[in-house]
Amino acid sequence: MNLDDLLPAWEAMYEPGNVSDYLIGYANSEAAAKGAAVAWVQSQSDMNPAALEWVEAPAGYRHDSEYELIQIVDGMVFGTGAVVRHRRAQAVSQPFRCGCTTAAEGAGA
Numbered sequence: 001m002n003l004d005d006l007l008p009a010w011e012a013m014y015e016p017g018n019v020s021d022y023l024i025g026y027a028n029s030e031a032a033a034k035g036a037a038v039a040w041v042q043s044q045s046d047m048n049p050a051a052l053e054w055v056e057a058p059a060g061y062r063h064d065s066e067y068e069l070i071q072i073v074d075g076m077v078f079g080t081g082a083v084v085r086h087r088r089a090q091a092v093s094q095p096f097r098c099g100c101t102t103a104a105e106g107a108g109a
Helices: 030-044
Strands: 010-014 022-027 052-057 063-073 076-087
Touching: 010 030, 022 030, 030 052, 030 063, 030 076, 052 076
Parallel strands: none
Antiparallel strands: 010 022, 010 076, 052 063, 063 076
């Protein structure tokens, strides 16, 4: 099995920049991941939901799309730390193999 077989491809993260990232959750769709991120941000702050907006962000090598939740107040843009991204599908779906030999293989059986 690989990661694609175990987890939904969309993830919502909180990335504050000065401490470890926080996984908000996994989702089966972009809308669900964004909804979870917005709900989490609102549960942690008093941000006005009407001032929140999603913007496309550069995706990393493991992701094919990424969005950052920003807050716009009086024309100024502030990052919230919330990010939603879609994990790239693995090119070849293969089970994990450690490359180890079993005792029987090591003995030449």
